[in-house]
Amino acid sequence: MTLLDDQIVSVSSAPRAPRRHWWSATLPAIAALILIVIVGSVLLAHVIAPEGYNDQQITASYLPPTWFGGAHPLGTDDLGRDMLARLVYGGRAALGISSISALLATTLGLSLALASVIGGRFWDGLFGRLADVQLAIPAVLLALIVLAFAGDGLVPIVVVLTVGGWVLTFRIVRVHASRIIALPYIEAARLGGARSLALLRRHVLPATLPLLVVALTLNFSSILVLESSLSYLGLGVQPPQPDWGQMVAEGQAQLNGAYWVSIFPGILIVLTVVSVQILGDRIADHFSLTETVR
C-alpha cells in the first residue's frame, strides 16, 4: 500500500524531461556571438576609437546615427563626442569593474563556503549568519551608504559590488559541497590520512568547479546590473570617463530628440546581461545543475 502510494506520487510529481526546441541549441550560440562581439570591441577600444572618449566637437553635437560609413556611425552626444567611442570605452569601465567584482565575489563566496563546510559548526553558523545579514540589506542601499562616504574611487565600488555579490556563490556552493563531503569517497580519503586542506583541494574543489562557473555567470550578470544602476545614479566612474549606466542618465534629458545617447548604452547592458545568463543556463544544463542553482 505505502509502496504503491509512493510510486504513484513519484510518478505524478516527477519533473517532465525538458523538451528540446530548436532554439535551445541556437540561442546559446547567438548569445556567445553577441558576447564575443561586445567583449572584443571593448578590448579593442583604442583601435576602434583612437581619438579617445572625450574628443569634443561642439559643432557636431547630436548627430544622428548613420549606421554604415560616415565619421560617426552611431551618432554623437551633446558635446559632439562620437557615440561608438564612448560606448566601447564605457564598456571597458562597466565590464572591467563588473568582471573583477564578479571574480572576487565568487572567490570570496567559495572560500567562505568551503571554510564553513570543513570548519565545523562554529564557522558554519558564523558565515551563515553573515550571509543572512548581507541579504537583509538591499544591495543598492548598502552601496549608497558606503559610496556616499567612501567616494567614487575604483576600490570602494569594487568592494561594494563584491560584498553585494558573494552570498549567491556562498549559498549554492555550501549546499553542494556539504553534499559532496558526505559522500563515501571523501570518507575514504580521510581514512587514508588526507588533511582537511588537501581534501578540499583534491576532492571537493574539483567537484564544485562546474557549479562555480555557473555561479560566476550569475554573479557577473547581477553585478553588472547593480554596477550600471549605481553608475546611473551618479556613483562610480565619474565624467568625462564614460560608463554605460552613466551614459543612459546623461542622455535621458534628450530622449525626445536624440534617443541614441541614452538607448544605445542601455541596449548594450541588456544584451550583455541576457547573453551571459543564457550561457550560464546552458552550462548549468550541460552539467545537470539546473536544480542546484535554482
Place this chain on the structure above:
Amino acid sequence: MADTAPASRFAAYRIRPPISRRYLISRLVNAALTVWGVITIVFFAMHLTGNPAALLVAANATPQQLAAITRQMGFNQPPVEQYFVFVGQVVRGHFPLSIVYDVQPLQIVFQRLPATLVLGGTGLAGGIVLGLSAGFIAAVGRFPKVRWIPVSLLTAFEGIPSFFLGVVLIALFAITLPLLPLSGDQPPVAIILPALVITLALAAPIARVFRTSLLETRSADHVRLAESKGISPTQVLFRHVVVNSLGPVVNVLGVQAGVVFGGEVVTETVFSWPGVGQLTVTALGNRDYPLVIAAVTVLAIGFVLVNLLVDVVAAALDPRGGHR
C-alpha cells in the same frame, strides 16, 4: 460514528495561535540586529573619510558649528564611546540639521514617505496580480501550446535593469506616444510608468514560484481525494489547489522586498518621483550627509519592517515550518 470526538479534536488544533511566540521573538531580534547593522555600517563608512564631523556641516561652517556637531554626535570621545553615542543619537532620531534645508532631516524624510509608500504599494500590488495571473496561466492554462508565453515574457523583462526599463518606457509612452506625463509632477496618472517598472521586476519570480507550487499542489493527496469525492473541478482548483499554493509566494515576496526597496531608489530617480529614494540620491549629490543618513536609516527600517511582516504572514499562512 462518534461525531463529537473528532470535532473537538479539530477545535483544539484551531485554538493554537498560528505562529509560535518563539518564532516571532526570533524574527523581532533579527529585525533589530539588521537595523543595528545598518547603523554600524553608516558609522564605519563615515569614519572612512577621516573627520566625520566635517561631513555633517556645511562647507562654510564656522569652527563653533563644527565643534557643536562634534559634541552632539560624540566625535570628541574615544572610538568605542563614539560608536555608542552615535548609535544612541540615531536610534533616538537626533540627526544634525540638514545642510541644504536647514531643518531636522527626519522631518523632510517623513514628508516624502507617503509618495514612496504609494509607489511601492502600487508596484507591489501590480506585481502580485500580474505574477499570480501569469503563474496560474502557466500551470493550469487551457491551451498547453501557448500558456508558457506570459511567464516567458515576464522573464525576458527581468533581464532589463529597472533604470533602463524606466527610460525605455518614458521614450515609448511619454515621448513617442505622448500618452503619459514625463515625471512625478502630475499624479495620479504619473504613477503608472514608475509602478509598472516595479511591477515588472516583481512579477517574474512570483509567477515562477506560483507555477511550481501549483503543479506540486495539484498532485497532492488531498486534491486527489477532493477530486474522487466528486467536487467540481473548478471548486477543487480554487479551494484546494490555488489557496494551498500561496504559501511559497509569500516567501518569495520576502526575498523580493529588497528588489522593491532597491528598485524604489532607482525608479524614483528615473521618474523624478518625490519619494525617499529620490531624496536620498539628491541629498547624496548635494553632499547633504545628515539627510543621507536619516533617509538611509528610514529606508532600512522600512525594509526590515516589510520583511518582518512577510515572515509573520508566511508563518501564519503555512504553520508547517517550511520557512527556515
